[in-house]
Amino acid sequence: MLEEGYAAVTVRRVAKVAGVSSTLLHYYYPTADDLLIAIYRHRSGQDLVQLQRALDAPDPICALWAYQTDSARTALGVEFLALANHRKAIRGEIARFAEYSRSLQTKTLSRLLDGSGVTAGCSPVCLSMLLTSVSRNLIMESGVGIASGHGEARAYVESALARLRRSWERDR
Amino acid sequence: MLEEGYAAVTVRRVAKVAGVSSTLLHYYYPTADDLLIAIYRHRSGQDLVQLQRALDAPDPICALWAYQTDSARTALGVEFLALANHRKAIRGEIARFAEYSRSLQTKTLSRLLDGSGVTAGCSPVCLSMLLTSVSRNLIMESGVGIASGHGEARAYVESALARLRRSWERDR
DNA sequence: GTCTATATAATGATAGAC
């Protein structure tokens, strides 16, 4: 999926990589959508573990940004988002996880920011949305060789997050 | 492409919609990639006209944001970006236009911001990159029914742009 | 459970008539 896109992930090819016949996959996952949903559930379960670990880290803001800028994970996330955009059957699954992930991030950011005089300039859910936007676009564009503005955007986000972290540490 | 994704755009289906045989398309565009590149060039040419119009508007900042949040155009742009990510043959074409679009935006933003005491908090190319990121993620997520944080992010960006516009108008 | 064989449909691309 990472190398050739979601459309290249077919029952036959997954079966071949797994070393089984395609009919066996159909036995466990009747349709191709069922297989893709199973793959997504497996991935998102792993992602959730890593996200929670980041949010529980001593420096959650920095850890969250590191989580979001992991290129393999984010590229896969974008791929599934594109898939969900055109496959109604798995849309709900992707939307549900994305909303849950955002709510987890929002909860932690709220705890960090609301408890003191720290202000991020925007609400916690807004901050989560903005960080996701920038990391996704960095990964999408990098994939095709677009680079202008990337260093600047990365530096801007990181300095804003550092400022946020400092004021949070000063306040507690 | 908008409704079913780039993978659903085949030579045969384009021919059917156009009311010609698929071999005629192969006559003009030998390979499927050639056809997709031609489609992209047609689209990006139109986009460029509209982008330039926005940058020449009385209020370029507001017009640029309107251009970027046009959902049909941005959704198509994301689709081509995903396509380019997995089709080496058309990658260069997409990257070239994206870089050019960003440079045009950067030039206009520089003119607005550098000429006076106005500071956006980040460099012009950074601002262009951030706006693109947010608008793309708004459109991608909306497509699958994700909405949390959208209202907040939109309001945040728009108030930041309004602040920028006011200080720019005050300075000139 | 796991396989081979197969039905059906769609793909990119080409040959060759006109």
Next chain:
DNA sequence: GTCTATCATTATATAGAC
């Protein structure tokens, strides 16, 4: 230029042997 007919490949999915 534009078409019909076709090749080779791949896709999802099912039937049925073991």
